Amino acid sequence: MFEQINKNVTRYHTFSKKELDLFNKLLKPVKYEKKAFLLQAGEVCNFEAFINKGCVMTYLLNEEGKETVLYFSIEDWWVSDLSSFNEQRKSDFYIQSLEDSEVLTLNPQTKEELLFHAPSFERVFRLMVQKNLSVMQNRLHSIIAKTAEQRYTDFIKRYPSIMQRVSQRHIASYLGVTPEFLSKIRAKQSKL
Template sequence: MFEAINKNVSKFASFTQGELEQFNSLLKYQKIPKKTYLLQEGEICNFEAYIVKGCIRSYFIDANGFEVILQFGIEDWWVSDIASFNDKKPSKMYIETMEDCELFVLTDTNKEELLHKVPKFERFFRLIVQKNLSATQNRLINTMAKSAPEKYLEFIKLYPTISQRVAQHYIASYLGISAEFLSKIRTKISKQ
């Protein structure tokens, strides 16, 4: 049951079987139906979740009332609102399941217990935060410096299975373009 998540954490640090068992004992396995909010704006995020199965989106509502997708999360990814989780401040975003999901959830309390009992996990969490920051910086640069077709091609490279799993308007929101413009881009690319 814990094979995938143990493999995920072991990519970043070396753990003994006992340390992994300690980690596993602090995780809560959850099956979450499609279209369920894990977090809503104004709530304080008290979890970090590993996605065993399913697709999740993180987004905020802009000043004009439009959803702006910040990230998709799929199998073998972690999802949370890092700012809200770390600072214990109300979130500015929503985290919602887009498919039926299976998750391993680590609460803030359990994470503190884990870090106290198995300090090596500090390295793991530091490295995934660095990886997340790197991805966020790359996304920001791509958003500002690339054309819409280039952003779409980069998206397909980053998320090769998402276009078969979510509606086109969600992808358009992630790219910061209209669904109609995305349709034109996809048609043009498919003809090349």
């Protein structure tokens, strides 16, 4: 149950057995059925969730109901709305399970307790935000500077497993194109 998550945090810092035991004790396992919401716009995000099993997506809805996928998250990733979580403000995001999923969550209290007794976790969380920021900077760059076809090719290469698991309309949204156009890109590429 905690094997994966302990390996995950150990990448950033070597923790003692005692620290990891505390960490694991504070984590709350939660299951979500496919299509269940971990978070909806307007709610305050009260979790940082590590995905043990499953796949979730984080998206925004605009006024006309058009959805924009910001992230897909699968096993060994964390998911949350950090601004909402840390500042206890209402979120703009929807976080929805795309498969039956199992996650391990911290809430503001357990996170605080963890940081109090094992302050080295500060580093883990700071690096998590930072990695996130890098990912976003890359995406912005690729959406400004590359064609949809290049973005699609990059995506397949970088996240082949997500490609398998997620419907094309969600991938289209992530890539910033319509499902119809993604379909055309695919038709073109399968001809080559």
